[in-house]
Amino acid sequence: MHDAANNPIVSIVLATFNGERYLKEQLDSVFQQTYCNLEIIAVDDSSSDNTVSILREYALSHCNLKVYVNDKNIGHIKTFEKGITLSTGDFIALCDQDDIWDKQKIELLMQKINDYGMVFCDSAFIDEAGKSLNKKISDIKNLSTYNNCIPFIMENCISGHAALMKREIAIAAIPFPKDIIHDWWLAFVASTKGAVYFVDQPLVKYRQHTGNFIGGIKVEGRIKKKYTQIELINKVRNRIRCFYEKCPESNTKAKEILRKFNKSYQSFSIQNNFSRMSIFHKYKSELLAIKKRTAFRKWLFCFKMFVKLR
Numbered sequence: 001m002h003d004a005a006n007n008p009i010v011s012i013v014l015a016t017f018n019g020e021r022y023l024k025e026q027l028d029s030v031f032q033q034t035y036c037n038l039e040i041i042a043v044d045d046s047s048s049d050n051t052v053s054i055l056r057e058y059a060l061s062h063c064n065l066k067v068y069v070n071d072k073n074i075g076h077i078k079t080f081e082k083g084i085t086l087s088t089g090d091f092i093a094l095c096d097q098d099d100i101w102d103k104q105k106i107e108l109l110m111q112k113i114n115d116y117g118m119v120f121c122d123s124a125f126i127d128e129a130g131k132s133l134n135k136k137i138s139d140i141k142n143l144s145t146y147n148n149c150i151p152f153i154m155e156n157c158i159s160g161h162a163a164l165m166k167r168e169i170a171i172a173a174i175p176f177p178k179d180i181i182h183d184w185w186l187a188f189v190a191s192t193k194g195a196v197y198f199v200d201q202p203l204v205k206y207r208q209h210t211g212n213f214i215g216g217i218k219v220e221g222r223i224k225k226k227y228t229q230i231e232l233i234n235k236v237r238n239r240i241r242c243f244y245e246k247c248p249e250s251n252t253k254a255k256e257i258l259r260k261f262n263k264s265y266q267s268f269s270i271q272n273n274f275s276r277m278s279i280f281h282k283y284k285s286e287l288l289a290i291k292k293r294t295a296f297r298k299w300l301f302c303f304k305m306f307v308k309l310r
Helices: 023-031 051-061 076-086 105-113 167-173 182-192 229-246 252-264 270-282 295-304
Strands: 010-016 038-044 065-069 091-095 118-126 132-136 163-166 196-207
Touching (some): 010 023, 023 051, 038 051, 038 076, 076 182, 105 163, 105 196, 163 167, 163 182, 229 252, 252 270, 270 295
Parallel strands (some): 010 038
């Protein structure tokens, strides 16, 4: 067990919404962490079940748990943003309401962060009952230490629940854009400031169930939010624009790729479509680094960019 007086505070920011079914198991795993200098900031997004009661019950016996409740539902992205602003730690770890953390998760990630702005671990999938699904995120995505932000333009492999970041990274990412999932945005911002380091251990049991907002693998019965074609196009355009505006000029190569993408994503003209496809082909090793695909499938993906947005 760590001596709290000699270790920096790690703020665990927990966002909840109607999470009574799995919340206690997650809270227990948080309070069993071997790294003891923890501050837990729980922000509930106006739940209608017993989630807030459970949080307040735990707060009675854990003085480092602070509970906040939104007056109205603002969505999980803005709820995490609010939790970060309410936290005080030098380091921040995001926490979902339905996972289970290895008791050494924070300790092991803190041992590796050193000069990195963000470190992250692997996650093992479990089902609703907590049974192993014999699959990890590293089985479906290329998890690695990434030295620049180019791979994160098209894909994300750093789940919020698996990351530990320095406070300055989280603050630099605020405000979170509405059209980009918070963990993807945080990963991109961190990677514009230096390498993001991968700890090759599954330190989170990532629960898959019908109530997941996103989820890592397909679950029968999960309702996926549907968007119109125009909505999807606008979301992609906004994502590229946000990445372009956030990427510092000092990241010369990434800035130029994003500048070209930002221009080509404005319409489906033949010229723009050809430009977009050419960019993918030229930089496919970096742009598609996170995808677990064969060389041929990556080539085919680039070719398809002539007729679609991504």
